[in-house]
Amino acid sequence: MYARSLYIHFPYCESKCHYCDFYSLGREHLTRDRKSAFFRALEAEAWLQAPLLATELDTLYIGGGTPSLMSPDEIAGVLHPIRNKIKNTTEWTMEANPSSISANSLGDCRKLGINRLSMGVQSLDSALLKMLGRIHSPEIALSALETVFHSGIENVSVDLLCGVPGQTTADLEKSLKQLTAFPIKHLSCYLLTLSPGNPLFGKLPTEDTQLEHLLFVDRWLTAHGFEHYEISNFAKPGWRSLHNLNYWMGEAYLALGPSAHSYDPLGGTCGRRWKNHSSVDTYCSKLLKNESAQEWEEDLTPGQKEIERWMLALRLSDGFPVSWLDTSRRLELAAQLQKEGLLQPHPSVADRLTLTPKGLALSDEIISTLI
Ligand code: SF4
Known part of the structure; x- marks a missing residue:
């Protein structure tokens, strides 16, 4: 990467x-x-x-x-x-x-x-x-x-x-x-x-x-x-x-230091993330022997990638395109969330939806409902 x-x-x-x-x-x-x-x-x-x-x-x-x-x-x-x-x-x-x-x-x-x-x-x-x-x-x-x-x-x-x-x-x-x-x-x-x-x-x-x-x-x-x-x-x-x-845009980042997480969207088939050892002693002893400090890595599955896509989009005020509501269940849920004042049309971009301030405050529950 x-x-x-x-x-x-x-x-x-x-x-x-x-x-x-x-x-x-x-x-x-x-x-x-x-x-x-x-x-x-x-x-x-x-x-x-x-x-x-x-x-x-x-x-x-x-x-x-x-x-x-x-x-x-x-x-x-x-x-x-x-x-x-x-x-x-x-x-x-x-x-x-x-x-x-x-x-x-x-x-x-x-x-x-x-x-x-x-x-x-x-x-x-x-x-x-x-x-x-x-x-x-x-x-x-x-x-x-x-x-x-x-x-x-x-x-x-x-x-x-x-x-x-x-x-x-x-x-x-x-x-x-x-x-x-x-x-x-x-x-x-x-x-x-x-x-x-x-x-x-x-x-x-x-x-x-x-x-x-x-x-x-x-x-x-x-x-x-x-x-x-x-x-x-x-x-x-x-x-x-x-x-x-x-x-939040799902771009690549590298992280150094104990417990640091890195991400490569082009790794594996759907992206790869990895994490360093958290213990400072383990971190130091590995690197001072010229070994990697990595504790684990995982390749994302298509399902995880889809969940991540929703989680990231719902965090931001830019929201997500209406075309993501691709099942009747999601369409129904989105209509319900709009009725409850949690989701709204993007104020300046056509065909996008975004969480309202109340929706942002309750985003954890909304994300799990929509996903
Ligand atoms: S212990 Fe306090 S200063 Fe240190 S990372 Fe936690 S919140 Fe921040």
Whole structure:
């Protein structure tokens, strides 16, 4: 494959947040020796996989974990094998936490070529931040945003959580007002989901309240110049996340680092995906012996590919062509969903259907019904 999108996973965080199910380790695991082994392994993987990348990258995304814990020199070191594929036109995003950025490091990140920052703010209410186990305060988040905009990076996205126990739409509105007082270009708003074993699980708001939060955020942001272009994502016109769009359009991507998933739509008969080992120790020991870090791979079946096609199309505000309603059952279901105000004709493109804001909020159920 010749992927034009590359994801790099940095699996360490300052500390583990109470709600997080991602594969990440607290900073205490990042001893000098482990850090050095991890960066050598990541660089080795970049050498090994570089032939799968196109000569020019459209997008590069460093996520985690908390990649802003890496110094710009460390980032430059691991990217050395693919440096010549990063162009001025590459959308290069780094995830950052408010508590782990400084004006100096941002200046150096910018010189390196990072031109988009995705900041995990989550909330601007100190009690909610504490409950979530985030280590920053509202003041730290706001001052981090000041620092980011002073650094000259203009393509800035923030993450916000809704459906948090005890959160109200008034809290959400306060956070949205404070965040959009900055010239942010993009905002991702995720509904807090927890596994049943999580101590906060029993305190989650009712489904009605969750829906109320999602619809409130949709109304507020669309009234303030943002497009709701994907289930959880809002952007000012012209500032959608190109990297994530690449995933949602079913294009090829390569991913490096522990637990990273890659996808090649031209692999096998219907596409192929593969995943790296999640354990950092296994990941490092394999690559430092010059072996692949891949844990498994699977070839998609025609049925899986069809499900994926629907799932991807229903996530995006661009929707799907009416011609996909190719059975009487699907036609009936689509008519029913339109009657319930969940599906609507695309506002500007003929013969396409798209989920309404309420449909986007209930997309999981709609996707399983339609598929
Ligand atoms: S900073 Fe992000 S990745 Fe790290 S523990 Fe918190 S939610 Fe998880």
